Amino acid sequence: MQGQHDTDEQGLVEDVRSGSRTAFGRLVEPHLPRLLGLARRMLGSSEEAEDAVQTALASTWVARAKLDPAQPVAAYLTTVTLNKCRDRLRRRKAARFLSFGLFDMDLPVAAGTPDAETEIGDRQTLESVSRAIERLPVKLREALVLVTIDGRSQREAAELLGVTEKTIETRIYRARQRLREKLDFV
Template sequence: MEGQSHDQEQLVAKVVAGDRRAFTLLVEPLLPRLLATSFRMLGVRQDAEDAVQSALASAWIARARLDPMRPILPILTTITLNKCRDRLRRRKAARFLGFGKVLEIDLAADRAPSPEIEALDKQLLKATHAEILNLPRRLREALILVTVEGRSQGEAAELLGISEKAVESLVYRARKQLRNKLDLE
C-alpha cells in the first residue's frame, strides 16, 4: 500500500508539471469507480460518461492545484459529483421549460428467461432505481456513497463537505423514503 501511495505521489507531481501520460496512468484505474458513481447519480450511461469526462477535463485544467500528498480518488469523486449536480440542474431546468423528452432508465437486460420470480425482482429493481433517482439530491448522494459504493460515513462526509452525523441522517432519511415509496415494511 505504501508503494502505491508513493507511486501516486510521483504521478500527481508529474501531472502538476503537465505530463499527460502521467494523468492517464493516474486516472485510468479509478475510472470504473467514477463511472459507477456518476451512473448511480444520473441513471443514464451516456450522461454518466459525459460527466466523468467533464470531471477529468476539469481536473486536468486545475492540475496545478493538486497536492501530491493527498489521495486523488476523493478529489476526482468530488469533481465528478459536482458535474453530476450540474447535469441534474440542467435536466430539471429543461423539464421545467418543456425541452427534450423524459429519459428512460438504462438497465441491463436480463439474459435468462424471465420466470415469475425474476420478473418480480426485475420490477422491484427498476422501481427502486427510479425511486433512488427521485430522491432529493443530498439524500441520493449520501445513499449512493455509503450504501451502494460502501464508503464509510467519514469518507462520504468529507466528499460531501458535511459532518458524519449529517451523512448518517441523510442515509437514514433516504432509506426511510425508499421503504415508504416501495412499501418494503
C-alpha cells in the first residue's frame, strides 16, 4: 500500500510542478496538521504558526520547480516550515531588542474537567514550560521539538536539520538539561 501512496504523491508532485493548484492542495493537505503543530511548538502561538505555515506553503508553491517527485514531500515541507519559524524567531528577537515588547501566549490546557485550582496550576506549569522552551537556543529547540514533541526519530531530525544523529542526541540532552535547570519539576 505504501508503494501506491508513493506513486500518488509522485504524480501530484509532477502536476504541481506543471502548475496545478488543485494538485498542490491535495499534496499538502495531509501534512497541514503536523506542520501547524510543529510551527506552534516552535513559535508558541497559534496565530504565528498559521502565518508561518501559510508563508511556507506560499514559498513552496513559488519554488514548486524544486520539488523532486522521487523524494517524499513531507521532509521538504517540514524544512521550509522550520525555516519560516526561524525567520519569525529572528524577527521576534530583533523586536525585543528594539523594545517593541513581548508576544502574548495563549496556550490552552488539555481537555478534561479538573477543578479550578488544578486548572490554574496546570496552566501556569504549561506556560512556564512553554516559555522555557521558547528561551532555548533555536538549535536546541528545533531538535527537542522535532524528536520529543513532534515524534520524529533522531535520524529523521538529523536529516531535516542537516546534522548527524549524534548532534541531535547532544542537542536534546542539552535542551533537557537547560529545562531542568530552569524548572524544578521537569
